[in-house]
Amino acid sequence: MAAYGDRSAGADLRPVALRCELQAVPKGLNDLTPRLSWGCEGEASLAASRVVLGRDHDAVASGHGDLWDSGWLPGTPSPLRYAGASLPRDSRLWWAVGLRDGQGAETWSEPAPIFTGLDAADWEAEWIARYFVLPAGREVPQDSAYDNRFQARPADYLRRTFDLPEAPVRAFVHVTALGLYELHLNGARIGQDVMAPGWTDYHIRTEYTVYDVTDHLKAGRNALGAILGEGWYSGRIGHNQRRAGNHYGGRPAFLCQLHLEFADGRTRRIVTDDHWRTRQGPVCYSDFLAGEMYDARLEMLGWDTADFEEINWQPVEVFTPDPVAPQLDAARAPLAREVASLEPQSETRAPDGERIFDFGQNLAGYVSMEVEAPAGTEIRLRHAERLDEEGALYTANLRFAVSEDIYICKGGGPERFTPRFTFHGFQYAGLSASGPLERLTLRAIAIQSDLPRAGQIETGHPMVNQLISNIFWSQRGNFLAVPTDCPQRDERYGWSADAQVFWRTAGYFMDVSAFTEKWLLDMVDGQSAEGVFPDVAPTKPLNPYRLTPQPGAPAWGDAPVILCRDHWLRYGDAGLLRRMWAPLVAWMDYIERENPDGIRTRSVHNNYGDWLSIGPATDRALVATAYWIHLADIMTRLAGVLGEPETRWTELATRLRAAFLDRFWQNGQLSGDTQTAYLLALDFALLPEALRPQAAARLGTLLDAAEGHLQTGFLGVRHLAPVVCDWLGPERAVDLLLKDTYPSWGFSIRHGATTIWERWDGWTPETGFQSTAMNSFNHYAYGAVGEWIWARLAGIDWNAAGPGYRRLTMRPVFDRRIGHVKARYEAATGPVESAWVYDGAAVIWDVSLPPGTRADIALPEGWRRDGQAAFTLEAGRHRLVLRQDG
Ligand code: BGC
Numbered sequence: 001m002a003a004y005g006d007r008s009a010g011a012d013l014r015p016v017a018l019r020c021e022l023q024a025v026p027k028g029l030n031d032l033t034p035r036l037s038w039g040c041e042g043e044a045s046l047a048a049s050r051v052v053l054g055r056d057h058d059a060v061a062s063g064h065g066d067l068w069d070s071g072w073l074p075g076t077p078s079p080l081r082y083a084g085a086s087l088p089r090d091s092r093l094w095w096a097v098g099l100r101d102g103q104g105a106e107t108w109s110e111p112a113p114i115f116t117g118l119d120a121a122d123w124e125a126e127w128i129a130r131y132f133v134l135p136a137g138r139e140v141p142q143d144s145a146y147d148n149r150f151q152a153r154p155a156d157y158l159r160r161t162f163d164l165p166e167a168p169v170r171a172f173v174h175v176t177a178l179g180l181y182e183l184h185l186n187g188a189r190i191g192q193d194v195m196a197p198g199w200t201d202y203h204i205r206t207e208y209t210v211y212d213v214t215d216h217l218k219a220g221r222n223a224l225g226a227i228l229g230e231g232w233y234s235g236r237i238g239h240n241q242r243r244a245g246n247h248y249g250g251r252p253a254f255l256c257q258l259h260l261e262f263a264d265g266r267t268r269r270i271v272t273d274d275h276w277r278t279r280q281g282p283v284c285y286s287d288f289l290a291g292e293m294y295d296a297r298l299e300m301l302g303w304d305t306a307d308f309e310e311i312n313w314q315p316v317e318v319f320t321p322d323p324v325a326p327q328l329d330a331a332r333a334p335l336a337r338e339v340a341s342l343e344p345q346s347e348t349r350a351p352d353g354e355r356i357f358d359f360g361q362n363l364a365g366y367v368s369m370e371v372e373a374p375a376g377t378e379i380r381l382r383h384a385e386r387l388d389e390e391g392a393l394y395t396a397n398l399r400f401a402v403s404e405d406i407y408i409c410k411g412g413g414p415e416r417f418t419p420r421f422t423f424h425g426f427q428y429a430g431l432s433a434s435g436p437l438e439r440l441t442l443r444a445i446a447i448q449s450d451l452p453r454a455g456q457i458e459t460g461h462p463m464v465n466q467l468i469s470n471i472f473w474s475q476r477g478n479f480l481a482v483p484t485d486c487p488q489r490d491e492r493y494g495w496s497a498d499a500q501v502f503w504r505t506a507g508y509f510m511d512v513s514a515f516t517e518k519w520l521l522d523m524v525d526g527q528s529a530e531g532v533f534p535d536v537a538p539t540k541p542l543n544p545y546r547l548t549p550q551p552g553a554p555a556w557g558d559a560p561v562i563l564c565r566d567h568w569l570r571y572g573d574a575g576l577l578r579r580m581w582a583p584l585v586a587w588m589d590y591i592e593r594e595n596p597d598g599i600r601t602r603s604v605h606n607n608y609g610d611w612l613s614i615g616p617a618t619d620r621a622l623v624a625t626a627y628w629i630h631l632a633d634i635m636t637r638l639a640g641v642l643g644e645p646e647t648r649w650t651e652l653a654t655r656l657r658a659a660f661l662d663r664f665w666q667n668g669q670l671s672g673d674t675q676t677a678y679l680l681a682l683d684f685a686l687l688p689e690a691l692r693p694q695a696a697a698r699l700g701t702l703l704d705a706a707e708g709h710l711q712t713g714f715l716g717v718r719h720l721a722p723v724v725c726d727w728l729g730p731e732r733a734v735d736l737l738l739k740d741t742y743p744s745w746g747f748s749i750r751h752g753a754t755t756i757w758e759r760w761d762g763w764t765p766e767t768g769f770q771s772t773a774m775n776s777f778n779h780y781a782y783g784a785v786g787e788w789i790w791a792r793l794a795g796i797d798w799n800a801a802g803p804g805y806r807r808l809t810m811r812p813v814f815d816r817r818i819g820h821v822k823a824r825y826e827a828a829t830g831p832v833e834s835a836w837v838y839d840g841a842a843v844i845w846d847v848s849l850p851p852g853t854r855a856d857i858a859l860p861e862g863w864r865r866d867g868q869a870a871f872t873l874e875a876g877r878h879r880l881v882l883r884q885d886g
Helices: 057-061 463-480 497-511 513-525 559-571 575-594 620-642 647-664 674-682 687-707 714-726 731-736 745-750 780-793
Strands: 016-020 033-042 046-054 092-101 107-108 112-115 156-164 171-180 178-184 205-210 220-229 253-261 267-271 279-282 283-285 292-294 327-330 336-342 346-349 355-372 378-384 406-410 415-417 425-432 439-449 455-459 807-810 820-825 830-839 842-858 870-884
Touching: 016 092, 016 107, 016 112, 016 830, 033 046, 033 092, 033 830, 033 842, 046 057, 046 283, 057 092, 156 253, 156 267, 171 178, 171 220, 220 253, 220 283, 292 647, 336 355, 346 745, 346 807, 355 378, 355 406, 355 463, 355 674, 415 463, 425 439, 439 463, 455 463, 455 497, 455 780, 463 497, 463 731, 463 745, 463 780, 497 513, 497 559, 497 780, 513 559, 513 575, 559 575, 575 620, 620 647, 620 674, 687 714, 714 780, 731 780
Parallel strands: 205 327, 292 406, 807 842
Antiparallel strands: 016 033, 046 092, 092 107, 092 112, 156 220, 156 279, 171 205, 171 253, 178 220, 253 267, 283 292, 336 439, 346 355, 355 415, 355 425, 355 439, 378 406, 378 425, 455 820, 820 830, 830 842, 842 870
């Protein structure tokens, strides 16, 4: 499984998944007292842990750290805050974790690197860009190749050369952009990151990363270069056609600082400044929504090498970004990478002759092509998630996104094209060419923020396995720099309710800890002076004309509170909570100030309610107030963790519950009488205990009336399986999971879904495609059922008594229709395994818990182990043979 570090031989215990500031390899630190965390694997008892951190790899490997030695600490005190000598900047340091078992045997992890990065004062590089206005007297290039109907900019190529008397012994480059960059050094592309540096509010901050490029430099002349694209900075994002692009600025800019150290201790820096030169090349334009056009005849072979002859290269412009230069922060989360490559599964023809390739999987990324054709042959690649009835690409749901890549061949042999600064949401590619192609190979490349994989799960039911895969691929397609709603149409925003309902699911599939911290900062950057969190983040300055999303809808603006709770329970790390506390309180103050009577109806902005539900709509005031109460409960918990007074929040929750009961519970029903109303009321414990069975019974009646079908939207869906399971019984929850008639998850799978659809009725046999105005086939919100699959079907759940999986709750659901479940989850404390299978009348359940943890077990009703239904399991491997009563 990915991300689990090297293991040394010897004792049975092994430290795994080392993280510094939540990342496997931090490329720069924003906090010089970083949090260090790790998990443990093995079966021996864990007595003590120790962290060493130092400059020298080999010393750290042998358990000696010149900067810090924590000494042996009892148990496994992860996460642990660094408490050693002040950390040097601009360094690569190493750290390792040692574990000692009950017998005194020790095991050490391999040393893991930390790049400490730069302080604000270390930056001397200047922002450079292609000149905007040509100074008088300069030659004007006649570049009609770059004219296009989108008025999208060609990519800028930048370079400079420098001479070195000898090869350096160390070279680190610190790099970022306003826009997107690809870094090159002496003919090689540096790093494998794509869409770097990702998306932040560039008027506030941009994130840099660090690469070790020592091996790329040589004595003599060297060339450092970059290709710059528009990306989120100046390219098209969102759906506002009155302001499609240029959200942050009119042209991308580049910033980089190369630090060289020579054997005798001398140092030298190469920085972006007016020594750099620029030119436009084969990338005629490259835009997220329009696509990329690449004219290979304009390639400048060797443009990134030292001997290249600069013809028609112009001086760059050094400037201060408008309105202010952004703060330079180290990347808080892994950058995006290419994570999968898929071959086409079939090729067909559309009625107009377009060649249609089906990659078998809806994804976010691009097509990489190898082709041979005469110079000037123009190849067009269009992208779509679905085909229409005639077998042509269905692109109406992309709205204003064009999603077409155009490649013009240079001829003379095989050539390869992979777009750089665009991505599409697609399963199908349509190819047409202006002339015959000699040979053609296509591959679909999926990209995503490179988060470590956390869990793998498999069941005995093929449709459930497909659902799990669909959830995973929707997460993969939408975790790109920020958590987006969808990757294909002219939207691709970080919608906050989508994220909040999905977050618990997301954390099972991938390590989302760093990604959470990064995106919560985007939410805080977008918080208004009044305390209002945005509906999408990053948000500013996407909203200048109030045409794009408004801030502060209930369940949308509420996301940070919920994510903080999830983060705490999943990772047991209070660092983020401490930083988020004041912004969370400001948001809670705002809601309370606006709604003194305890019913949340005022200043609810775009109150979207239970978005995209089917059947009767849920009362929006009920949903909003339900969420408010839920937030008050979470704030009580978080206050407890942080040692803040809790009474304000407990009192608020009590007052709101009374108002809720008074306003929304009438004649034994909740107002609106919808599935979602009861789901929220039961999951958030909004009603007095005595009324809950009545509410559950009503939910059962509503489900029966819908012939066992769900009717929930984005907000209700998360609570569906958990509440039905707890209140109406696991069998009914499994019924819902296995339904394949409309509306259900199974319905979409029966009709070919390989990702989660935005709408239950995205396509139906009776009506075909839903409205072109809003119909994505890759929207993870309804995938929120994943948390129940993990927490209940597999039985791997967190436990508030031991956050960060020091303690687990295991309440598995056994169901013959599912047959078996086999799950492994890399928890913060180490790998957890749960696998159950029917064996005649018995169930055999194998559980493995990491060292230092324990689990509270509650067997499904009627099941016993040695006569017991509830018990505790200690760390280690267990085989449980379980039987039913009677
Ligand atoms: C997005 C959603 C989002 C919603 C707000 C849509 O356009 O795609 O996922 O949450 O707007 O209601």
